[in-house]
Amino acid sequence: MMARMSVCHSSRSIISHRGFNYMNEAEELTDADLIKAVNELKQQIKITNLENDILERTIMRLDPTLMNNIQQAIDYASKLASSPSIGGSFMRSQTSKFDFSQSKILSSPSRASTRRVESSAKIGGTTVFGTGTRINVMARSELVNTEMETLMQKLLNTRKKAAKQHAMLKAQLEEIELRVEDIEKASAAFNQEVIVDGWDKLAQRIPAEIWIRYMTECMKISDSQIGKLRLRTSTLNTQYAKFKGQIKVKAELNDKLRPVDFDKIKIENQEALAIIDQKSNQLEELKKMTGEANLNLTVHKKAMWAQNSYLATLIDTIKTKERQAKVIDKERDVIQVQADDLAARLTEVKKVRIAYEVPDIMDYVAVKAALGDLQKGTKLLENRLRIQHIALNSLQSKLRIMNA
Template sequence: MSQSQSHAHRSSISQHSRSVSHFINDADELTDVELIRQVNDLKHQVKILTLENEIFERTIIRLEPALMHGIQQALDYANKLQSNSSLTVGSFVKSQTSRIGVLESLMSPSRMLTSPSRVSTRRVDSSGKLGGTVIFGTGPRINVLERSELVSAEMEILISNLERARYKASKQHALLKAQLEEIGVRVNDIEKASGSFNAQVLIEGWDKIAQRIPAEIWIRFMTEWMKIADSQIGKLRLRTSTLNTQFSKLKGQIKIKAELSESLRAIDFDKLKIENNECIEIIEKKLQQLGELKKMTGDANLNLAIHKKAMMEQNTYLTNIMNSIKTKEKLTAELDKERDRIQVQADILDQKLEEVKKIRQAYEVPDIMDYVCVKSEVTDLKHGIKLLENRLHIQQIALSSLNKKLHLMYVKT
């Protein structure tokens, strides 16, 4: 530590002590808000000093535990002072400052090799009064950079301890988990064996006539159970042997890698670096070729998409043509059927036409007087039919009236 840094640190401590003394002298002149703010600042400084003390104590214990004897005497002395007298805020801050000064003086490079006997204190007499002041050795103080280095070292140690504890906890957790799984498997096997024993021996094997369980059933159940257990043991042995083989193989690989790591030299790393550079160049060339291939593939895909689109259009046009052909074929078949029907009708009409022609050729027009006579006879016959229908209707009415009268006479009688 340089002389300028130690001087700056001492000046900061002296300024802090002067500010504290000034705060004690002017405490009566402060308002409540300012007093609360000052108290909170002092509490915050006390917390910071407490953390620094913890870091320094851990560092001293880790590097030179013998130096903690004097520190322990100073702490005991401060505890006695705190328990035997009511100190003010300024004296408490001064005691914390003196404690930090002790730790810093002990943690300085010039004091790390000193003996605890050099740290001298004055005893407290039996009445509990202060018998004197604490006198510590002087030396260079610890600056901010050294404090940060101490904090970083302690943090690294705590992180390594935490990682080690976490690793041990994970191993213990895995072991406990495996034990729980093993216990669960055993419980399931015991429950299955107990259930099968109760079902096959106690329930199904009970002889109602003899009121007992025959020995044959018991022996057969035990024999089958032993066979099943032997088969399971064989499977487990095979699995265990496989796992042992894999474990020995992995152990050999780890050993070979450790031997290779021990036999490696700087030239091997240089060689590996050169090979890696060559491989990187080859990979870059391959990547360039891959980029060109991707570009070619993109062009080919574009052409393929264009031709595929054209082919799809051609296929659509062909499908429409095929559908129209099928439609036209169906229409042609229907037209052929309709032509056949029309041809048949035309043949029938030709026959009828021929018959009509024959009838027309053979037909002779009758005389007009004969037609008039026939027409008058037809008119007379229609008039006679009309008269007969009227007479029939009248007779039906008379018959219905007679039936009603007969019905009434039958009802009265």
């Protein structure tokens, strides 16, 4: 606003000094020069409006009482611009007021608080309006930066409040949607169970028992849900108190801890990581040794099973030969036939022995696991059948009581 009045005064001073020569020069300007001058004036007006806005914000932020005489001064300045016949006594009185206001603005608690530029111009022993204390470029820059920081802080606060309000509204919308969904489900269930299924065609009405039973079931479901929600609320409150205590402890530690403590913890962590790596390497070595031992054990087991099977085959063959030797003494006539049969059987035994393989233990384990799963499934089915029998018996007893 001070800049606005200084522009008004400068325009009036130019007109008073040049008089009709200025009008003659304006008439001699070309169209391009006039357009250029108009554009410059528009740009200057835009800059002046911005400066006025910044100054007004600064005055309102620092001392709003200084704005009491600003509007009156603007009105008088507009009157001066419209009627040059008004004397200069008011200009001198208002100049002193603006000098006082500007000195207060420059002495405000900002980064330009120590900068004050005073310039006064006297023409013919009288103080010219608008030529008192002025704000230089650096002071204007400091004012603009201060206002920008204030606006940015206000913007951040507004964004935070808007984010909180948005989250609150979103939560309320979600709650309302859940309530609407529950109401719709309850309404559909009520219509289906009470109005549609509970309608008595003979009596042409809805029995009171159906209504009471439906309300009782709804109350039971509500009580169970309320109990779950109370348990969840208590759990959340416990977690909140726990987290609050942790935050308090962390804040106290943040005040008490020093960088040396963090360095100490870092060194201890590095030592612990080195020990963990060492133990991990040892564990890997032990795993390798265990795997090799298991492999050797498996190989020896297979060899032992093969020897046992071969030994059993040999024992069976020896017993057979002993029986055959006893039979040979009694049956000398059929010895050739029996010898051929024995040779064939020996061949078969050799083939079986060559083709015989020890069964894998993992197949047995898989079959055993499948058998255990089947047994578990059988037990579960039996339990379900028993529970269903109990429920059926209870329902039958209820039906008997209701029929009685």
